[in-house]
Amino acid sequence: xxxxxxxxxxxxxxxxxxxxxxxASGFTFSDYYMSWIRQVPxxxxxxxxxxxxxxxxxxxxxxxxxxxxxxxxxxxxSLSLEMNSLRAGDTAVYFCxxxxxxxxxxxxxxxxxxxxxxxxxxx
Amino acid sequence: DIQMTQSPSSLSASVGDRVTITCQASQAIGNxxxxxxxxxxxxxxxxxxxxxxxxxxxxxxxxxxxSGTDFTFTISSLQPEDFATYYCQQxxxxxxxxxxxxxxxxx
Numbered sequence: 001x002x003x004x005x006x007x008x009x010x011x012x013x014x015x016x017x018x019x020x021x022x023x024a025s026g027f028t029f030s031d032y033y034m035s036w037i038r039q040v041p042x043x044x045x046x047x048x049x050x051x052x053x054x055x056x057x058x059x060x061x062x063x064x065x066x067x068x069x070x071x072x073x074x075x076x077x078s079l080s081l082e083m084n085s086l087r088a089g090d091t092a093v094y095f096c097x098x099x100x101x102x103x104x105x106x107x108x109x110x111x112x113x114x115x116x117x118x119x120x121x122x123x
Numbered sequence: 124d125i126q127m128t129q130s131p132s133s134l135s136a137s138v139g140d141r142v143t144i145t146c147q148a149s150q151a152i153g154n155x156x157x158x159x160x161x162x163x164x165x166x167x168x169x170x171x172x173x174x175x176x177x178x179x180x181x182x183x184x185x186x187x188x189x190s191g192t193d194f195t196f197t198i199s200s201l202q203p204e205d206f207a208t209y210y211c212q213q214x215x216x217x218x219x220x221x222x223x224x225x226x227x228x229x230x
Contacts, residue, residue, distance in 0.1 A: 044221060044223055044224070045167065045210060045212075045221040045224075046221070047218060047219045047220070047221070059217060059218075061218045062218075095166055100172075102155070102214060106214070107214060107217075107219060108155070108157075108172070108214040109157045109169055109172045109212070109214065110157075110159075110167070110169060110212075111169050111178070113166035113167060113168075114166065115165075115166060116166060
């Protein structure tokens with residue numbers, strides 16, 4: 001069955017950096033777009049980035065563009081999110097999410113989610 | 124960005140009740156809308172895609188309809204395991220955006 005397991009969360013000071021990883025199994029990783037979605041507990045879901053199956057197409061939400069970097073290693077079935085210049089507003093649970101595309105190229109729905117990794121930005 | 128507005132933000136209902144949640148988009152999005160269920164401490168789970176198509180394995184008491192800017196999500200007969208928060212999400216335009224959620228609580 002599809003499994004997505006995040007790691008790398010933790011407590012970091014404002015301005016610091018953190019790298020999240022996600023190990024995927026149970027499906028052909030390179031066939032799927034992958035996304036990172038975050039959620040402040042009890043609050044809204046915010047989609048922040050996606051990467052295409054080949055890694056050639058990447059998109060970032062305005063809130064993280066220029067600070068976060070998404071990448072994938074298809075040989076290892078892994079997805080990463082490098083987070084730099086972290087702010088208090090980045091505090092959230094970060095989910096690694098398999099993304100179903102519409103027409104093969106447009107991200108559409110999120111059909112499998114990891115358990116989430118807590119990121120806390122605080123001095 | 125397309126804003127997704129859900130109502131109500133919370134509701135109380137009893138087992139067996141029919142529950143309807145609405146989601147309004149700030150511009151027309153065709154039928155490019157999904158619905159998710161999230162239980163406390165868990166990740167969201169996709170229930171409905173393309174506004175009205177049931178995801179594999181999802182019980183038929185869940186349904187969705189609508190197009191353009193106005194959408195509804197219905198649970199025909201609320202079950203104990205359905206108490207959760209429900210979110211709509213559009214994929215007409217980037218960035219993909221979610222509604223604020225509707226928490227369904229036990230009356």
